[in-house]
Amino acid sequence: MQQISGMGKLLIVGSVAFDDIETPFGKSDKILGGAGTFIGLAASQFKVQSSVVSVVGEDFPQSYLDIFTDHNIDISGIDVVKGGKTFYWKGKYHNDLNSRDTLITELNTMADFNPVVPDNFKDADVVMLGNLHPSIQLGVIDQMEKRPKLIIADTMNFWMNNTWDELMEVVKRIDVITINDEEARQMTNEYSLVKAAAKIQEIGPKYVVIKKGEHGALLFHEEHIFFAPALPLEEVFDPTGAGDTFAGGFAGHLAETKNISFESMKNAIIHGSNLASFCVERFGTERMLNLKRHEIDSRLLQFKELTQFNIELT
Amino acid sequence: MQQISGMGKLLIVGSVAFDDIETPFGKSDKILGGAGTFIGLAASQFKVQSSVVSVVGEDFPQSYLDIFTDHNIDISGIDVVKGGKTFYWKGKYHNDLNSRDTLITELNTMADFNPVVPDNFKDADVVMLGNLHPSIQLGVIDQMEKRPKLIIADTMNFWMNNTWDELMEVVKRIDVITINDEEARQMTNEYSLVKAAAKIQEIGPKYVVIKKGEHGALLFHEEHIFFAPALPLEEVFDPTGAGDTFAGGFAGHLAETKNISFESMKNAIIHGSNLASFCVERFGTERMLNLKRHEIDSRLLQFKELTQFNIELT
Structure with a gap:
């Protein structure tokens, strides 16, 4: 991967997986998925040097790895385990696309x-920790040789239920947590998102970034609140990866600008929402x-x- | 009521009622409520001449009627029925305040x-028809001596289920319909709000104004879409009347400015959302x-x- 001096470095840690998806509109085959994948692809829309750290099996095709390198994503941190199999998830969305069964x-x-x-x-400006076991997330933070400018972590209710202490x-x-509305409520026993x-x-x-799916996302910082809606669409075909794409756009913008002011984060939220809409x-x-590019603009x-x-x- | 020449006239038709409310935070007594009331009070924040057309019983206290006149709302269209009783609604909100039992x-x-x-x-610039039997809404439109600049109507699933033809x-x-998201879906058999x-x-x-409660409101016009979030609040105490207050702010702004461009409607949506947050x-x-005034600003x-x-x- 070409090193460009001065360009923001973004380290992404997250799953790279096979997804098998059924929606009311059809079925996919076993296709490329995983939080690390969606985060990386979204962040690749920005002028950043990024690397995805993950693990796959020997069954993971070279053509999928090529997708990463074609998007200027460093894959030296993707461990390909000999004889191993890649993380596989199969899910089916309900008719309203707001809920799904694994x-x-x-x-x-x-x-x-x-x-x-x-x-x-190890000197990345921004670290984006996808939804993973908190011990793994901690292990990554410990490997950084200097404190990154910004550490963002995603999590979910599973880790709250099973690994509360490590999650805490x-x-x-971290500097930024991304979490959905129900999980924010569960974490704090507060119904009000404020x-x-x-x-x-x-x-x-x-x-604190609270994701509300089709109802948009909120950014909280001290007494400031910013809100971005999800773009109303004629058709939502497959919501898989939307939250990670949002996070990738958010992290990508911040790594590109190296500006972590609240104003910059507002724009990052918009960029993330924008990419998620695609x-x-x-x-x-x-x-x-x-x-x-012109579609994004x-x-x-x-x-x-x-x-x-x-x-x-007045 | 003082007539000020050139000031926009707003005609409001809707219930004036007694509400008896229980929320997780407490119980009200039998208090002033009704769509016409909330619409009128919200619209009174604007420089408009407004009139509420409604009906109450002999049990409706003068002090409540005085609230209208104190807010410069004409009450000559509120019929006080001798020996009659005022519309009464008692409801209990669930813990999340998003649903309630009547x-x-x-x-x-x-x-x-x-x-x-x-x-x-009868020459009002703007007519705001609160949620009522569609035949009543039609009867009001028929009484206007000239076509108002703007007719806005609110409705709900009850009328779709029971009086579909009249509702159509x-x-x-009308020029503007206000309807909630589930009702818009029911009316059209389309899940996508677009x-x-x-x-x-x-x-x-x-x-078309689609109300999404705590998730904000959408305004649709041809290929244009505008969205206003609900202001995130530390505490929501009682959601009763929020939708009507929103409609009152929307109608009030449009009657004040007499400007029914899309840009003006965007501002009307914001004014409505703002008042509903109070x-x-x-x-x-x-x-x-x-x-x-300073709280509103x-x-x-x-x-x-x-x-x-x-x-x-770029």
């Missing part, structure tokens, strides 16, 4: 995932692989039209 | 509501009665901070 989860090589941060990403260790050491975000900030992260239009990563304009108004206060 | 509905005088538009409001007559004759709004525009109204902070109309600033961003497209 039909099969085969952790395979992911069960023993022991991430090793590539040497030239992670939460204390109160929940305040409690999470007390534990550690100065920024992700859901096709199965898996399909839409993200064929995304053109055109939709950013739609986001402006959707949200910007002009009320003068 | 415990008692006594229509009383509302069962025979036959609205009579006051002569000096209303929908054909598609639902397009279908509703085909029936008649050029503007309504939910206390039982019933309590918060709306004590609302100060300060919260409009919060709405700007919540939603406005600055991404330059």
